[in-house]
Amino acid sequence: MDIISENRAFGGRHIRYSHASKVTNCTMTFAVFLPPFASKDNPVPVLYWLSGLTCTDENFMQKAGAMKLAAQLGMAIVAPDTSPRGDDVADAPDGAYDLGLGAGFYVDATQAPYAKHYQMYSYITQELPELIESNLPVTRERAISGHSMGGHGAIMIGLRNPRRYTSVSAFSPVSNPTDCPWGHKAFGAYLGEDKSTWQTYDSAELLRSEKHEVPLLVEQGNDDQFLQEQLKPEALVNAAQQSDSQLTLNMHDGYDHSYFFIASFIDEHLEFHASHLGLI
Numbered sequence: 001m002d003i004i005s006e007n008r009a010f011g012g013r014h015i016r017y018s019h020a021s022k023v024t025n026c027t028m029t030f031a032v033f034l035p036p037f038a039s040k041d042n043p044v045p046v047l048y049w050l051s052g053l054t055c056t057d058e059n060f061m062q063k064a065g066a067m068k069l070a071a072q073l074g075m076a077i078v079a080p081d082t083s084p085r086g087d088d089v090a091d092a093p094d095g096a097y098d099l100g101l102g103a104g105f106y107v108d109a110t111q112a113p114y115a116k117h118y119q120m121y122s123y124i125t126q127e128l129p130e131l132i133e134s135n136l137p138v139t140r141e142r143a144i145s146g147h148s149m150g151g152h153g154a155i156m157i158g159l160r161n162p163r164r165y166t167s168v169s170a171f172s173p174v175s176n177p178t179d180c181p182w183g184h185k186a187f188g189a190y191l192g193e194d195k196s197t198w199q200t201y202d203s204a205e206l207l208r209s210e211k212h213e214v215p216l217l218v219e220q221g222n223d224d225q226f227l228q229e230q231l232k233p234e235a236l237v238n239a240a241q242q243s244d245s246q247l248t249l250n251m252h253d254g255y256d257h258s259y260f261f262i263a264s265f266i267d268e269h270l271e272f273h274a275s276h277l278g279l280i
């Protein structure tokens with residue numbers, strides 16, 4: 001891992017790293033916040049944060065205001081990039097913001113030209129935690145959260161890997177990607193037209209399919225411009241009811257899709273994860 005930059009923050013450290021990824025076949029970038037006193041003798045649990053469309057590792061760390069409370073709680077945060085990057089990494093043919101670079105959708109692509117690099121599911125669930133757990137002062141206790149496309153990623157990954165994550169949360173998630181324009185476009189391009197493979201990456205479908213025990217918290221603004229067409233949190237509510245799974249969905253009047261919304265409620269999510277990680 002190569003350090004891109006390092007800054008002291010709230011008594012801890014914010015560090016950006018790059019590394020060669022065998023899974024995505026390119027150089028990947030991620031950011032980590034390490035709380036004060038995190039050390040080999042005092043390893044800390046990790047909250048993984050998956051960002052949304054157009055984001056890099058930087059948006060969450062700079063805009064969410066999460067580091068102060070994470071420092072107090074003794075929780076590390078890892079914010080990966082949202083797609084593979086580089087000159088030979090395929091982008092959307094028209095450079096659209098919702099496919100290709102900045103829009104990996106946390107799936108393992110099977111279709112050309114994306115399959116060579118767009119292996120974000122394996123990267124997030126396997127390669128990245130292995131790298132972090134062997135190089136940084138962290139435990140193997142993990143929680144996962146994210147926003148929008150990353151909210152889809154967090155719920156989908158948490159439901160598919162219940163033993164790997166103690167708790168799951170999301171802000172404004174793309175809840176039912178097999179039934180919205182962003183999901184149709186991305187899953188069609190990355191996974192092909194056989195929709196049976198799409199289901200395995202769909203949070204609402206996964207939640208509907210069986211009773212899930214993992215603690216699940218979702219925050220959603222009522223004034224979110226993507227709410228009706230893309231996000232559809234009611235699909236999660238219906239799915240949780242059908243499978244008798246636990247889900248807390250908090251709706252908030254007047255809040256939109258932006259990081260102003262995330263910053264307003266991030267403390268509740270950090271405390272939710274801290275309680276399940278045994279930090280409070």
Ligand SMILES: N[C@@H](CCC(=O)N[C@@H](CS)C(=O)NCC(=O)O)C(=O)O
Binds near residue numbers: 097147
């Ligand atoms: N086309 C819009 C949609 C992109 C968007 O809203 N991205 C969200 C995630 S889905 C975001 O977090 N943007 C970056 C930021 O606000 O820092 C844009 O480019 O502004």
